[in-house]
Structures are given as C-alpha cells and as structure tokens.
Amino acid sequence: MGGRTLIEALAALLVFQLAGEFLVAWSGLPVPGPVLGMLFLLVFLAALRRVPGDIGPVAQTLLRHLSLLFVPAAVGVIVHVERIEAEWLPILAALIGSTVLTIAVTAAVFRLVVRLTGGDDDRQEEMVP
C-alpha cells in the first residue's frame, strides 16, 4: 500500500459514509447511514468497473478484523445485567432458540429455492469436505 493512495482510500470510505449519513438525516429512511454509503460505493465501483487505488487492500484489512470493532458495543451488556438476571430464562431461551431456528429455516429455504430453480451448477460454492 502506498502512503498517498492509502490515505485516499480511507478518505473515500469516510466520504461515502458521510454521503450515506447525510441522505438518512435528510430523508428519514429507516436504514443506517453506512449501509447507504456501501450502496453508493458499490454504484461507484460498478461505474468504474474496477476497484481503484488502495480501496481493495484497505477494505480487506478492515473486514479481516471486523470482530474487534464489536468489542466496545459488547462490553455495553454490563449496563443491563440486572434485568437480564431477573428475566434470564425467557431472554436466553428466546435469543438462543430463535437464533438457531432462524439459521436453520433460512439455510433450508435458500437451498430449497436453489434446487427448485436449478441454480446448482457451480461446485466452487461448496465447502471442501
């Protein structure tokens, strides 16, 4: 990564996020600003037909360490320890049960529709056993 293009890539990500935040604040759409920023960047890349400068490596670096970025928010659970203690059974049963059920239903429906529409030609999509 060159120093100049690295800073340009970071600036580009922030500017696209800013554009997204701006549109959300202006229109009141029920979507977070960064999600719209992502759409804007996607349209920009599609128009260019390539990923310019260091946007590729910078994006890869951010996404490889995505888990780290959730740590500050995860520590925030500390604020609600009392209620979670008081209602721990319904809360944990609902969160864990629903998460597991949702994963199963979503994956099953996705595969069912892939099979029904005959879109299963690419073996690359499968994990190595």
Next chain:
Amino acid sequence: MSGGTSLWVYLASTPLLWLAVTLTAYALAYRLFLASGMRPIVNPVVIAAGAIIALLLVTGTGYDTYFDGAQFVHFLLGPAIVALAVPLFDQARRIRRVLLPMAVALVAGSITAIVSTVGIAWALGASRETLLSLAPKSVTTPIAMGISERIGGLPSLTAAFVLITGITGAIVATPFLNALGFRDWRARGFAVGIAAHGLGMARAFQVNELAGIFAAIAMALNGIVTSIAVPLLVPLLF
C-alpha cells in the same frame, strides 16, 4: 501509595487507557482463538468483552468512561460497513445468479426471527417491555434500536439483546450448520447474516470469504425487511 492512586485516577480518565485495554484484550483473545484451532466456542469478542467487563467491575469504572476510549474502535464499524461494497462488487456475478433464493430466504428468515423470539419469551413469561425490546434482535444495532424505540421497547436493552444474539450466532453457526449437513457457503453465510447480523458476518468472514459476503448482504437486507415487518407483526402478536 497515594502517588500510585493519583496516577491511576489520571490514566483511567484518559481515552488512551481504555483504547489500549480494548486492543490488548482483543489481541490476546485472538491468540487464544488461533491457539484453539479457531474453535467457534473460543470466540474472541466474548473473551475480550468478558475480560474488559471484569476489569471495569474490579476498578469500579463506568461504561461511559470506558466508551470514551473505546469509541475510536467502535467508530470504525461505519467505514467497515462501507468497505463491504468491495467484496460485493468482486462477487457480483455469483450474487446475481441466486437472487430468487436470497429473496425467499430473506422473507422466511426475517419472519421466523421475529415471531420465534417474541413467541418463546412470551410463553416463558417475559415482561411486556422485554418482549418489545426482543422483537428486532436479529438486525444490526443501529436499526434494531430505532425499531425498538418506535414500538415502545427500550433501545439500550435491545442493543444488549442484539449483542447476545450475534454472539450466539457466531458460536453456534458452524457446528449447527455442519450437523444439519449444509455445505453451500452461500446458504450458510446468508443464514448467519439473517439470524445474527454483524457478529455473524464477522464470524463468517473468518471461515470463508464467500460466506462472509452472503452474510453481509443478508444483514443489510434483513435490516430493511425487519424495520418494515416488526411494526406490522408485533400488534398481531399481542
């Protein structure tokens, strides 16, 4: 002794201390994760957050003080979401081929997430405030908090539920999908993104890039569908 105490008081009030603690805790947790052979149960977010919570409790530090330092890490979530456009662009051809499976799985998964959460908690006697705060638990924090506020839940409680959901998804997804025999990375990633938003997506990127991309698409789409579906479904459930 009093010199040590005032030094601690000084350091604990600067953002530097808690920023350094956040990065160090995650770096150590990530080493443990690698040493375990990347087992999902050794989740680096859970270990790092657990260690930091313990440290905050021992030192009597409030979450606001902690967040003054940690906000610099938290801030990068925005640019990271924007950066998802790059893998989406790289994989556009593969994504276009499965638009219909994605659309149907999106609606099915989104409704399952809302109805099953509220249903289970209601059956086990949760309070009304808790039920309303639980409904949007499968979508990314800023959207979930907005939905919670609109239907009369507690946004910050919803944020805690969103996190527990994400951690659950990140831990159970790999062994559970293996047990069910799903081998299609697209279906696996998409399912985790619908059920467990950003934390599920972060886990998916650790496992496989294609799975991560499908998790990212699922997370973004589910944010939109859930913000429409929860205000429509919740009145029917009560």
